[in-house]
Amino acid sequence: MKFRPFIALSLQTVVAFLALGGSAYSLVWLEGRREAEPLPRAGFWNETAPIVVVDAGHGGHDGGAVANGVIEKNMSLDIANRLKKELEAAGVRVVMTRSGDRFLTLDERAAMAGTHEAAAFVSVHLNTDGEGSGAEGIETYFAESKGLAARQLVSAGEGRTEGDGAEFARTVQRLVCGATQAENRGIKAREYAVVARAACPAVLVECGFITSASESVRLKQAGYRDKVADGIARGVVLFLQSRAARPGVIAAAAK
Secondary structure, eight states, rough: THHHHHHHHHHHHHHHHHHHHHHHHHHHHHHHHHHSSOOOOGGGSSSSEEEEEEEEEEBBBOOOOOTEEEEEHHHHHHHHHHHHHHHHTTTEEEEOOOSSOOOOOOOHHHHHHHHTTTTTEEEEEOOOOTTTOOOOOOEEEOEEEEEOHHHHHHHHHHOTTTTTHHHHHHHHHHHHHHHOOOOEEEEOOOOOHHHSSSSSSSEEEEETTSSSSHHHHHHHHHHHHHHHHHHHHHHHHHHHHHHHHHHTTTHHHTO
């Protein structure tokens, strides 16, 4: 008889432990389900679907970085084309700065955002850190301030602010790292011409280090590049939908 309280307490402890474990498993399962869900389709956009300019870095005589058998201009175009496909499946209209091996100046690329009245601009690149470097991961850049012409166009756009660039970068960075499980190297403010001169929220995504032996192997796999494109697309769509829905949502969603 004297063991009954002990047995009851032990059973209660086991039940509580199992319940806690089940809750934790449920959270992990739900998070996995959320990340695995397909991108929302065209039905979200109540009016004309937004335009996104997708910029494949380099091109033509500008090959970009070369390492471990990867030429940046070719791989950036490949990922950009995959990103275009994902965005169009979500109902977003896409304008490519280049669809082939063509050189454009940085100003020509950025100007397309104003020409097409784009809601967002994404430039796709690959990173380097010296031959044999072990640096890996993805990082996303934005401009803290816009050029004069871009500022005038941004301020004329309904609900647009320069601060949107940081929120856009934070959202894309979180989603692409979640999709690829790549090292999250964070977001960084740089006055790169293509993001500083684009007349809309703009980011430049460094999709991985081709100077890393292991990361270059992953980047050479079509399935991994699909994940990169999918993650960027999720970030773009979430950013656009949050701005269309109500102000302030994006700040909470991107944490």
